[in-house]
Amino acid sequence: MRYAMVIDTLKCVGCSDCVVACQTENNVPHGYCRDWITEAVSGSYPNLELELRSERCNHCANPPCVRCCPTGASHVVEGGIVLVTADQCIGCGACIESCPYDARYQHPDGYVDKCTFCHHRLEKGQQPACVSVCPTKCMYFGDLDDPNSEISQLLKNRKHKTLSPEAGTDPHVFYLI
Amino acid sequence: MEEELFTSGRNIPNIDPSLQIWHWPISLYLFLGGLAAGILFFAALFYLMGKEKQYPALKAAAVIPPIALSIGLLALVYDLTHPLYTWRLYTTFRIESPMSWGAWVLLITTPLSFLWLFSYYRSAFPKWESKLKLFKKFKFLEKFEKFLIANRTYMAYALVPLSIILGVYTGILLSAFNARPLWNNAILGPLFLTSGLSTGAAAIILLSRNREERHLFSKIDLALIVIEIALITHMIMGYYAGSQVQLEAMDLLVGGEFTLMFFGFVILLGLLVPAILEVIELLGYKVPVAVPAILVIIGGLIFRFIMVEAGQLTRYLY
Numbered sequence: 001m002r003y004a005m006v007i008d009t010l011k012c013v014g015c016s017d018c019v020v021a022c023q024t025e026n027n028v029p030h031g032y033c034r035d036w037i038t039e040a041v042s043g044s045y046p047n048l049e050l051e052l053r054s055e056r057c058n059h060c061a062n063p064p065c066v067r068c069c070p071t072g073a074s075h076v077v078e079g080g081i082v083l084v085t086a087d088q089c090i091g092c093g094a095c096i097e098s099c100p101y102d103a104r105y106q107h108p109d110g111y112v113d114k115c116t117f118c119h120h121r122l123e124k125g126q127q128p129a130c131v132s133v134c135p136t137k138c139m140y141f142g143d144l145d146d147p148n149s150e151i152s153q154l155l156k157n158r159k160h161k162t163l164s165p166e167a168g169t170d171p172h173v174f175y176l177i
Numbered sequence: 178m179e180e181e182l183f184t185s186g187r188n189i190p191n192i193d194p195s196l197q198i199w200h201w202p203i204s205l206y207l208f209l210g211g212l213a214a215g216i217l218f219f220a221a222l223f224y225l226m227g228k229e230k231q232y233p234a235l236k237a238a239a240v241i242p243p244i245a246l247s248i249g250l251l252a253l254v255y256d257l258t259h260p261l262y263t264w265r266l267y268t269t270f271r272i273e274s275p276m277s278w279g280a281w282v283l284l285i286t287t288p289l290s291f292l293w294l295f296s297y298y299r300s301a302f303p304k305w306e307s308k309l310k311l312f313k314k315f316k317f318l319e320k321f322e323k324f325l326i327a328n329r330t331y332m333a334y335a336l337v338p339l340s341i342i343l344g345v346y347t348g349i350l351l352s353a354f355n356a357r358p359l360w361n362n363a364i365l366g367p368l369f370l371t372s373g374l375s376t377g378a379a380a381i382i383l384l385s386r387n388r389e390e391r392h393l394f395s396k397i398d399l400a401l402i403v404i405e406i407a408l409i410t411h412m413i414m415g416y417y418a419g420s421q422v423q424l425e426a427m428d429l430l431v432g433g434e435f436t437l438m439f440f441g442f443v444i445l446l447g448l449l450v451p452a453i454l455e456v457i458e459l460l461g462y463k464v465p466v467a468v469p470a471i472l473v474i475i476g477g478l479i480f481r482f483i484m485v486e487a488g489q490l491t492r493y494l495y
Binding site: 014016019031032033036037038039040041042052064067068069070071072073087088089090091092093094096097098099100102105106109110111164166167168169 | 190277
């Protein structure tokens with residue numbers, strides 16, 4: 001099993017509903033977020049191109065944050081999800097320094113926090129909060145190892161990219177373009 | 178044109194707009210760790226070579242590593258945001274994590290540096306002992322000192338590799354982060370080790386009262402400065418030959434906001450001027466030896482601050 005997320009940048013309108021859903025579901029402290037919307041503009045006027053992306057931890061297959069963690073608080077669980085055990089984390093910040101996506105932050109209580117792919121919801125057979133609320137249905141979540149899953153089919157049939165693949169982390173959030 | 182904006186209003190403390198997770202305690206620790214490693218390395222090496230009697234400043238300098246490492250450790254813990262869980266470092270050993278290596282090496286080296294100092298306490302600091310009279314108050318210290326002096330060779334054998342690991346680790350700690358292109362080069366470990374040894378030699382020069390000894394450590398320091406300049410040149414060449422993210426990282430040091438600090442304080446005042454002064458001194462002219470030594474130490478400190486600060490400004494773009 002290999003969990004992954006696929007986000008259709010052509011359908012995303014950047015409404016930030018995923019951001020609010022995550023903050024509510026995971027009780028994210030005020031002023032922090034585990035996911036966010038990036039608006040990327042390229043080109044020069046009048047030939048501008050706009051891309052909207054909902055970004056979060058990429059649950060990399062080669063996660064530098066897990067490698068550099070001195071206590072083992074950052075770890076990978078079944079399905080390739082990268083998690084942090086709060087009472088093993090000393091708040092040294094090494095994982096934050098190591099993340100090319102700046103996807104982690106120091107929780108006001110001291111430990112490091114990040115997107116969990118809503119691991120607690122997956123255990124109940126539900127989708128991650130961000131995916132389940134998306135009003136344009138531009139986010140997909142599933143098992144990459146299953147060739148018949150919705151995300152495997154999308155990645156088979158649509159042009160896609162990952163963020164900073166040159167960082168060598170093998171990210172597992174895919175963007176349809 | 179490329180422009181990226183967080184439209185969901187992301188403004189996380191210490192992360193946006195630019196990373197500031199590691200503050201001055203980390204830079205201070207990297208400097209103190211290197212300094213302690215340098216002094217311990219020379220002290221242990223010269224002891225093993227049987228030359229400690231010729232160089233009394235090595236004994237006096239033994240007082241620096243325990244203090245430097247203690248302050249450094251306090252600084253490290255101060256920078257943790259979940260410090261009550263610090264003991265978690267010692268319930269595991271993570272072979273891939275430089276910080277885990279560092280934590281374990283410090284756990285062994287810090288007490289060892291205290292024992293090393295204590296074994297010289299009575300012979301190197303007779304004035305302190307005549308004031309404190311520790312050996313009169315606590316009888317068991319006599320036996321303990323005897324035991325330490327008898328085992329000094331083993332301590333020295335342990336300290337040589339430990340001090341090298343400690344010195345290299347201060348650089349590897351940064352260079353292991355692929356996400357920060359300024360740090361992510363293989364030369365940073367040897368570079369910080371060389372800089373640490375150089376500041377260690379400078380500290381020994383400062384404490385030395387003996388001309389021959391000062392000359393020897395001036396020569397050692399000069400050689401280390403030359404190596405350090407070569408390593409810094411290679412580091413910058415590596416950025417020049419690197420990818421876009423490394424070119425942008427280099428811009429901070431060459432032409433960007435850290436240029437004056439880097440070339441003015443680290444390269445010129447911290448390396449070139451002391452090297453020239455040391456050459457002049459070795460040629461027989463009178464130069465107050467404290468000047469190059471202090472410049473080397475301050476240069477080493479500023480270098481750590483620049484690398485920690487500037488490294489966090491560099492990142493991948495996507």
